[in-house]
Amino acid sequence: MSIRPWNRPPRADLIAAAVAVGLFAAAAVTGGVLYLLGRPVHASTPPLFAHWLPHVGPGTPLALLVAVLVWWRGPALAARTHWRLLPALSYVAAVAWTLSLALIDGWRRGITDRLTTEHEYLHEVPGITDIPATLAEFTTRILDFQPDSWTTHVSAHPPGALLVFVWLDRAGLGGGAWAGMLCILVASLVAVAVPHTVRLLSTEEAARAVVPFVVLFPGAVWSGVSADGLFAGVTATGVALLAHGAARGRAGAAVAGGLLLAFGCYLSYGLVLMAAIALAVVVAAGPHRRTAGWAFAGTMPVVAAFTAAGFSWPTGYHLLIERYYQGIASDRAYGYWVWANLALMAVAAGPAAAVILRRAVTAARPRARNAVWVVPLAAAAAIVAADLSGYSKAEVERIWLPFAVWLMAGAPLIPPADRRTWLAVQAAVALTVNHLVLTVW
Template sequence: MSTTLLARLRRTTARADLIAVGVAVGLFAAAAGVGGLLHLLGRPVHASAAPLFAQWRPHLGPGTPLAVAVAVLVCWRGSALAGRLPWRRLLVLSYATAVAWTLSLALVDGWQRGIAGRLTTHHEYLHEVPGVTDISAMLGAFTSRILDFQPDSWTTHVSGHPPGALLVFVWLDRVGLGGGGWAGVLCILTAALTAVAVPHTVRLLGTDDAARAVLPFAALFPGAVWSGVSADGLFAGVTATGVALLAYGLTRGSAVGALGGGALLGFGCYLSYGLVLMVPIVLAVVMLGHRRRPAAWWALGGAALVVGAFTVAGFDWLTGYHLVIERYYQGIASRRAYGYWVWANLAILTVAAGPAAAVILRRAAVAGWQAVSSLRPGRGLPRPQQGTVGYAAWLLPVAAAAAIVAADLSGYSKAEVERIWLPFTWWLMAGAALIPATGRRTWLAGQAAVALAINHLLLTTW
């Protein structure tokens, strides 16, 4: 291919990336405009800064200098360090960076409002912790308290989730780390595990170069605005670690890794009903790690142990799920119009996953189409060519997108998906290697700018 033709192809591809981002930004602008118009017409969408669940309140805070410093350092040196440091040292650095990024963003709102007070409101988990004196009795009676308008109805967030989420905070309290401060720190530390789990999964299933490209994007993720502090950040960390352990078990033939991965993914379903939608990501991992299929049985065994333990303890997942659907429409969800949120939810991804997500998804769709077009009957996908990013770089983001679309169409995620979809949106960054190396710093800067702007212009609820 001539130099002129190659340059023209690169310009065309870069233009397509900008168009994809422009469409995403336009979708967000439309959601904001329509949300405001509906409010003026007396048909509010019940999100204060539609489509985001927040309040317009420009402010600075103690976390501002650290957040800006982390963003500048990652944009300036992140990709270069990711390309040359030893892998294990990189994982430690990525985790520390994610913790610093998430913590600093939370501290923009101050310690009490940004961290210690987030999970202590009447609607949150910690409100119910003092009342759990007998865990076994709580699990046995959990479903009877899901529906609203009863004297002992669970608070909004406890009723909307299986008991695993409440159990985490009860256990934390039992070991002497009670209160909103410790709960907030736990969410931040657990959510930051995604900055290790996502790139390590890509390395196990794809290539070293592809994984190194993911590291700065996973660490400087805009969704950290909501993972610090929300229980959904904790959910993201738990399930991402489960996926990484599953990938390790499948590729290394480790029964322990697969068993642990299955157990964490199974426990994820008892943290949030919606986490059954991790299935597309899990299937992608199984497809890419098919060399050690017996490990998949160990993973199923790990998940079965968790399901069995909760069932024996008295909690029936299916009963809880059906009651939660009824509870969902006892509250604000009945007033949130599906016709607006079914597309406004997707607009939120522009800020929750950042503009780089639009670029990654566009490129992943193209790469996926090319790979499927090259399928040979009875022989599956051909081996990736030397020097390519591998199949994981496009299959994992596509799987995450499939989970997001399923969650969106279900109608059970109307608004607040900037935090609810964190377990899925982080996996969009698995395709960061699809972005040309020359453009990664620019898109990293875009990611950071979005997070900083949202956190300083709006007062988020989580």
């Protein structure tokens, strides 16, 4: 296969990407200046929540190989592979990309030790001997400065997140290695869910265009390894099932989608904002959209089970807000983070996301035959809502992964001749970040 000569993208696309990168640079410079002025923004390498540490690791050669192969052969394979095989190929490639990025930090530092620190979920797993009792008393341990306060990440989420790792441990797969691999494997489901959803809402050709972009998604730097990557995989699968139910008139798929999306709300409070993406999918689904109503049947068992066990989601949410301001969030200035958060999307979603959003805005028409603009705009709306709330100040390169990955649904809006260029940019961003800084949490 011959590689076509480099094609310069349209000026408007270059400007959109440059604005995104410039916003990130401005956030970095401003963060540094504020530190020198004695007003730190409380992010180790602002705006990234990471430590400056140029390094290479065992994952470096593999990550470079995956990036080159997907850039070189990915678009052609996505265009020609039989659709029944393409999701599996996309998933394997996404696992390879995410795993290789994690291994740049090494097996222990990049995978096995990630979820075992005193702030993480696994720290609490050995103490969970009675799951019903844990759920019943969960909200009483959210606030800080108590003898039995939950560790940072457990207190900041509903109990579903902790239960995932408890169940994994009960299945005989305890420890950081299994937990890390679970996050990578579930997070990589986005490489199946997003193209499948686009195929249902638009065309198979559009879905094929999405595959290389969702595989080389820069946010994979944080998907491997963080529980937020797992959250992204769960909710993306829920959206895809909801789309399948609404587009094909399959009530069972809609029920399953509702169940996963409801469980997502018990993984992270902020995932209620997935409603924007779910609504966009239903609206764009076509004549069978009424079938999506069955999704509510899927939500009921999840809500009923947690409520009957003694966990009140509204109570937990309000206590979380109080806990949020007991910690470092009270020292993080809203005036800085309300725009620096958005700058982080230039890294987590990549500069191509700015190009996609620019094109989605210009393509948005209520009766447009190709509806690929709907989902990225819905994802952007969820991100803006999360940002303005003030409950996501810093660390959103990880926290907003469930929303950011849906920006890639608009990849078909990029002209075919330009896609290689933006794929290269996306891969370069991820490789640069992972080799220059050490992500934490």
